Amino acid sequence: MSNTKGYAAYSPSEDLRPLDFDRREIGPKDVKIKIAYCGVCHSDIHFAHDDWGMTQYPVVPGHEIIGHVTATGSDVTKYNKGDLVGVGCLVDSCGECPSCKDDLEQYCQTGMVLTYGSPDPVMGGVTHGGYSTQIVVTEDFVLRVSDKLDTKAVAPLLCAGITTYSPLNYWKVGKGQKVGIIGLGGLGHMGVKFAVAMGAEVVMITTSPDKGKDARHLGAHEVLISIDEEQMAANAGTFDLLLNTIPVQHDLNPYIPLLKVGKTMVVLGASPVDLHTMGLAFGRKSVAGSLIGGIRETQEMLDFCAKHNIVSDVEMIKMEDINTAWDRVMKADVKYRFVIDMTAFQ
Amino acid sequence: MSNTKGYAAYSPSEDLRPLDFDRREIGPKDVKIKIAYCGVCHSDIHFAHDDWGMTQYPVVPGHEIIGHVTATGSDVTKYNKGDLVGVGCLVDSCGECPSCKDDLEQYCQTGMVLTYGSPDPVMGGVTHGGYSTQIVVTEDFVLRVSDKLDTKAVAPLLCAGITTYSPLNYWKVGKGQKVGIIGLGGLGHMGVKFAVAMGAEVVMITTSPDKGKDARHLGAHEVLISIDEEQMAANAGTFDLLLNTIPVQHDLNPYIPLLKVGKTMVVLGASPVDLHTMGLAFGRKSVAGSLIGGIRETQEMLDFCAKHNIVSDVEMIKMEDINTAWDRVMKADVKYRFVIDMTAFQ
Numbered sequence: 001m002s003n004t005k006g007y008a009a010y011s012p013s014e015d016l017r018p019l020d021f022d023r024r025e026i027g028p029k030d031v032k033i034k035i036a037y038c039g040v041c042h043s044d045i046h047f048a049h050d051d052w053g054m055t056q057y058p059v060v061p062g063h064e065i066i067g068h069v070t071a072t073g074s075d076v077t078k079y080n081k082g083d084l085v086g087v088g089c090l091v092d093s094c095g096e097c098p099s100c101k102d103d104l105e106q107y108c109q110t111g112m113v114l115t116y117g118s119p120d121p122v123m124g125g126v127t128h129g130g131y132s133t134q135i136v137v138t139e140d141f142v143l144r145v146s147d148k149l150d151t152k153a154v155a156p157l158l159c160a161g162i163t164t165y166s167p168l169n170y171w172k173v174g175k176g177q178k179v180g181i182i183g184l185g186g187l188g189h190m191g192v193k194f195a196v197a198m199g200a201e202v203v204m205i206t207t208s209p210d211k212g213k214d215a216r217h218l219g220a221h222e223v224l225i226s227i228d229e230e231q232m233a234a235n236a237g238t239f240d241l242l243l244n245t246i247p248v249q250h251d252l253n254p255y256i257p258l259l260k261v262g263k264t265m266v267v268l269g270a271s272p273v274d275l276h277t278m279g280l281a282f283g284r285k286s287v288a289g290s291l292i293g294g295i296r297e298t299q300e301m302l303d304f305c306a307k308h309n310i311v312s313d314v315e316m317i318k319m320e321d322i323n324t325a326w327d328r329v330m331k332a333d334v335k336y337r338f339v340i341d342m343t344a345f346q
Numbered sequence: 347m348s349n350t351k352g353y354a355a356y357s358p359s360e361d362l363r364p365l366d367f368d369r370r371e372i373g374p375k376d377v378k379i380k381i382a383y384c385g386v387c388h389s390d391i392h393f394a395h396d397d398w399g400m401t402q403y404p405v406v407p408g409h410e411i412i413g414h415v416t417a418t419g420s421d422v423t424k425y426n427k428g429d430l431v432g433v434g435c436l437v438d439s440c441g442e443c444p445s446c447k448d449d450l451e452q453y454c455q456t457g458m459v460l461t462y463g464s465p466d467p468v469m470g471g472v473t474h475g476g477y478s479t480q481i482v483v484t485e486d487f488v489l490r491v492s493d494k495l496d497t498k499a500v501a502p503l504l505c506a507g508i509t510t511y512s513p514l515n516y517w518k519v520g521k522g523q524k525v526g527i528i529g530l531g532g533l534g535h536m537g538v539k540f541a542v543a544m545g546a547e548v549v550m551i552t553t554s555p556d557k558g559k560d561a562r563h564l565g566a567h568e569v570l571i572s573i574d575e576e577q578m579a580a581n582a583g584t585f586d587l588l589l590n591t592i593p594v595q596h597d598l599n600p601y602i603p604l605l606k607v608g609k610t611m612v613v614l615g616a617s618p619v620d621l622h623t624m625g626l627a628f629g630r631k632s633v634a635g636s637l638i639g640g641i642r643e644t645q646e647m648l649d650f651c652a653k654h655n656i657v658s659d660v661e662m663i664k665m666e667d668i669n670t671a672w673d674r675v676m677k678a679d680v681k682y683r684f685v686i687d688m689t690a691f692q
Contacts (some may be wrong), residue, residue, distance in 0.1 A: 099607055107607045107629050109583060237455060261445055261453045270624040278616040280635025283453050287633050289626025
């Protein structure tokens, strides 16, 4: 582990055991969780590299956490020892602002507490995430996980899953609608699965015919090659929603004409984008953002997954393989999410 | 009149009489209008200069037309000779696509017919607009104008008016809402008047304290100086809608934090913009476009103006002053709309 700016969290030259701070006492409303699996999110890398200029080292990334309850505080009512639970991107929020009262803790107006890298209101310093063997979280930010699903493949639902489920849910995707998922990676593959399960006609929009094939295996009904101008023109004005999962700066303008009048492209990446407003004007169209989901919606998403037998497609890794995994994430060389197996430490 | 690309429609060295093609026979559903006033819109200049790459010369601009009916076709039922009427940016549309059936002719999917510069389905060539003494338009695209209002100041309602009214109406602005109008020009001054009349708390957002004062005279309740970071921070998360009337490329990012969770900035200019999606994500916010309004909504806007005694603030010019006026429009040196007096030719 290094605290040098821009350095990955783990290095083969250092002690490979995951950190176990075991530093937070179990408060009355706290749940202690032994971590079994933790998904690897692109944000982990951005954060460890301080790409967003907000990192405090040392960093313990990880916000796609699955594990079992090992202890509960005296006032905990929702969980018992042994329960299978999850923790996503949030571990606390103010609970009092309009967003929190609307179950939108991700838009907390005094500042949500991220699972890692946020000022820690309980312990001081910053919060530490799921690249670890255990975590203590207040019960209101712990999610119930069905044991009907493949547990290790549930982990990425806590970020990649809710990030795509929330906009599909908010913009009321359902039967009779045509939904485009732009880009096929960790987010895109979940977007396809959810939109299909919600009953929409789902189109994978990609530059790559190979990704098109993969998307069909995931359930997409059609493939639209975004660099084929004829195909794009033939699909103009036909989409009820576009979910854009491209994680880097790119040109939004070619996608806008695909939307029907009055419809929206939700951009999930956090980057500058190229946009000309003329395309929005001709059709009263919108470009929107969306950030993960609140705790109630995340639980709803997990329950939806249990009902529809939805999990992520994952590749399991050991903790010591994390740097290789990060390199592969940077090259988009994973179908579709790495998950760290923490059970080796238990 | 010149057909040289990039040249203004009229030149002092040429014959100054406005064109009077008088070329369209009055069809059964047509209304012939003697033009009394025509507003000067920034689009006229863009079009004459072929800034959008779609101009066919010669150009007769003008889409803020007020006049009196001088003749009607045999099947016209809505208008009689002598009626005070208006014509805005549209003179026809397909009438059959979903947008037209929804009274959204401005989003016609086979292509609306713009008042000037569109392929003319009746006469061939391109349509010619209101910098003229008369115009023939099918009655469904003619608007009824109240004679209670100052007629010459009604002209700009046909474009600047409906362009701001439509988004305020669509996004349901009303009492209890805080609405920001960004920029004070032809559009911005109408945005202030409408939002005030709709009952909202209206904030003029501008770089210029002088424009702030002017906006207060127009009815704005508050002024927010957009280059004052403290003021901007103090207003973060408080706006229900932002109406951005800045007509040139600019950075949208400083305005996004002003919006409440889930709210929208409507950008009325047609230009590239600088946008980072991170700002949209933190609050599920949107950037939207909007284009004028349909005929039904334009009539509703004119009726709203008659009820609330709303007109544009105008400066009257003669036809031969058009080039000076255009130069002043380019310098934003007009409060807030030039209107050409065509009555001199009658």
